[in-house]
Every structure is written in structure tokens, then in C-alpha cells.
Amino acid sequence: MKILGIETTCDETAAAVVTLGEDERGRILANEVLSQIAEHAAYGGVVPEIAARAHVEVLDRLIARALQRAGTSLSEIDGIAVAAGPGLIGGVLIGLVTAKTLSLVARKPLLAVNHLEAHALTPRLTDGLAFPYLLLLVSGGHTQLVAVKGVGDYVRLGTTIDDAIGEAFDKVAKLLGLGYPGGPEVERQAQSGNPERFALPRPMLGRRQADFSLSGLKTALRIEAERLEPLASQDVADLCASFQAAVVDVVVDRVRVALRAFAGVAGHPTALVAAGGVAANGAIRRALAAQAGEVGLSFVAPPLPLCGDNGAMIAWAGLERLRLGLVDDLTVPARARWPFAEAAPAA
Numbered sequence: 001m002k003i004l005g006i007e008t009t010c011d012e013t014a015a016a017v018v019t020l021g022e023d024e025r026g027r028i029l030a031n032e033v034l035s036q037i038a039e040h041a042a043y044g045g046v047v048p049e050i051a052a053r054a055h056v057e058v059l060d061r062l063i064a065r066a067l068q069r070a071g072t073s074l075s076e077i078d079g080i081a082v083a084a085g086p087g088l089i090g091g092v093l094i095g096l097v098t099a100k101t102l103s104l105v106a107r108k109p110l111l112a113v114n115h116l117e118a119h120a121l122t123p124r125l126t127d128g129l130a131f132p133y134l135l136l137l138v139s140g141g142h143t144q145l146v147a148v149k150g151v152g153d154y155v156r157l158g159t160t161i162d163d164a165i166g167e168a169f170d171k172v173a174k175l176l177g178l179g180y181p182g183g184p185e186v187e188r189q190a191q192s193g194n195p196e197r198f199a200l201p202r203p204m205l206g207r208r209q210a211d212f213s214l215s216g217l218k219t220a221l222r223i224e225a226e227r228l229e230p231l232a233s234q235d236v237a238d239l240c241a242s243f244q245a246a247v248v249d250v251v252v253d254r255v256r257v258a259l260r261a262f263a264g265v266a267g268h269p270t271a272l273v274a275a276g277g278v279a280a281n282g283a284i285r286r287a288l289a290a291q292a293g294e295v296g297l298s299f300v301a302p303p304l305p306l307c308g309d310n311g312a313m314i315a316w317a318g319l320e321r322l323r324l325g326l327v328d329d330l331t332v333p334a335r336a337r338w339p340f341a342e343a344a345p346a347a
Contacts, residue, residue: 081318
């Protein structure tokens with residue numbers, strides 16, 4: 001079984017081919033990703049119209065390159081998976097229309113994938129992970145703690161009530177005059193900073209629900225930065241280190257709460273998983289690995305190239321859905337918003 005995956009929800013255009021081996025393990029045959037960072041850097045963030053136009057210009061040849069590198073053809077593909085949301089609607093439409101056209105012309109099943117579900121299922125591609133597991137989904141637009149019970153069966157244990165973690169990193173980077181994308185720049189600066197110099201708050205620590213809040217932390221950092229202006233390079237490094245340390249403390253505490261809640265909705269987890277763009281952050285990965293070890297769980301995070309948006313995760317999610325007969329027709333809509341997990345019942 002071979003699946004073509006297409007991803008155009010934000011500022012990466014991606015196409016990939018994933019197959020299922022005789023050992024029931026996934027294998028990536030090709031994974032082509034074209035980033036638009038250079039196009040958006042001057043604006044300090046993603047400009048939807050520029051992103052959509054860039055997808056149009058490169059998607060066709062990126063798909064052709066993925067098929068070529070996979071050593072296959074469209075006629076040999078068993079299904080066409082595409083991220084149908086959530087995301088910037090212009091980009092989502094471009095990917096979805098392309099996938100629908102290929103599905104119609106090649107007479108292949110269409111698999112409309114929730115971008116967040118693709119992140120959630122990536123550890124099954126990379127590590128063959130069994131259900132159920134606790135997922136920390138952290139990206140520029142989403143921060144959620146989810147019990148992953150099966151394909152299409154997800155229970156949200158916690159979410160952010162304001163900023164996503166990735167969004168907070170990007171806003172801090174912009175505030176401090178760092179480059180775009182902001183998250184990697186904050187992490188890089190933090191490596192030479194003193195994480196104890198600034199006593200920044202740890203919002204939501206100790207709360208019974210596994211929810212997050214980042215806006216107060218971001219405001220506290222802004223106040224410290226304004227107090228010190230003009231900022232020296234060491235000030236910037238120390239602010240970044242202090243901010244990142246606060247985020248790590250919050251993540252560890254919120255995951256601890258979610259682990260307690262997990263048993264009530266899904267039993268015993270097979271692993272603690274981090275996925276999404278912010279899962280590439282080294283400090284967060286190390287803290288979660290240590291936390292998992294303390295409770296006797298393995299920690300799983302995709303390789304760094306699969307943390308960000310990519311076509312392989314879309315293809316794999318499509319493969320998982322096709323195996324269960326979850327095929328879509330050509331009327332499936334593009335969605336700017338598309339929740340993928342139901343909230344856990346109130347305790």
C-alpha cells in the first residue's frame with residue numbers, strides 16, 4: 001500500500017509518498033518540503049496571500065518530484081491524502097483541489113486528513129507506537145494535551161485558553177527584535193542566557209485541569225524588557241532563557257496533570273508523545289523525556305524534520321484511514337478550523 005500525501009495548510013508546501021511494509025511498519029519513500037520562510041521573513045509572520053500564491057507555483061512539480069524519488073507513478077498509488085484543514089484557507093483549498101483533481105483523474109481514493117490528527121499519528125509512522133498514548137501537541141497555532149486512543153478516537157485533556165506555545169515563542173522573538181521564525185531564535189539565544197535572572201510567572205501551575213495560559217507570561221517578559229531598554233545582547237539571551245525555562249516548567253506541570261487524568265479516559269498510556277513544530281525545542285524534549293522516565297513511560301518525539309509540517313505525516317494519516325475504509329468523496333470541504341479531539345468529561 002502506497003499513499004501520496006499533500007500538505008499546504010500554512011507556509012510549507014509538501015508532498016510525500018509513504019508505504020506500509022510486510023511487517024506492518026510505515027516507511028517514507030519520499031518527503032519533499034519547500035519552506036516559504038524567505039518570502040515571509042520581511043513581514044515577521046506568515047502572509048496568507050503570499051503563502052497561497054507560493055503553493056500554486058510549486059505544488060505540481062513538488063508532487064512530481066516526490067513520485068519520482070519514491071520510484072513510483074500516480075497509477076501505482078493506492079490513495080491520495082491531503083490536509084483539508086485546519087489552516088490558512090487559501091492554502092488548504094489549493095492542496096485540496098489538487099488532490100481532488102488527481103483522485104478524479106487517476107481514480108484513486110481521496111483521503112481528507114485533519115492536519116492535527118496527522119501530527120497525532122506521526123509516532124506510529126516513526127516508532128510503530130501502539131495505542132493509547134498521551135500526546136502533547138505543540139505548534140504555532142495549537143497547544144493541546146490529548147489521549148490518543150485510536151484512529152479518529154481522541155480525547156482532549158487540556159488546551160490553551162489564550163496563546164499557543166509556539167505563538168508565544170514567536171511573539172517574544174518579535175518583541176526582542178529577533179529573526180523569523182521566532183521559536184528557533186529564542187531557543188538559540190537561550191543557550192547562552194541565564195534562566196534564573198528573571199523571576200517570570202508560571203501560569204496555571206497546580207491547577208486541576210490540564211489547561212495552559214501563556215499571555216501573562218508573555219506580558220511579564222515585555223515588562224522586564226521595557227524596564228531594561230535599551231537591551232544589551234546578554235539581556236536578550238537572559239530574557240529568552242528565563243522565558244523558555246518558565247515554559248518548560250509549565251509544560252511539565254500540565255503534562256503531570258494530564259497523566260493523572262489519562263487513566264480515567266483511556267487506561268494506561270503506552271508512551272508520552274510530543275508532536276508539532278515546538279516539539280523540536282531541545283529543552284522541552286529533554287524535560288519531557290525526564291518526566292516520562294520518572295513515571296516509567298517511554299518518551300517519543302518524531303525526528304526534527306517530521307516535527308514541522310510535512311507531507312509524510314499526511315500520507316501516513318491517510319494510510320491509517322484507508323486501512324479502516326475511511327474514504328472521502330469529492331464534496332469534502334476545506335476547513336480553516338477543524339477540531340480533532342472531543343473535550344474530556346468534567347471531573
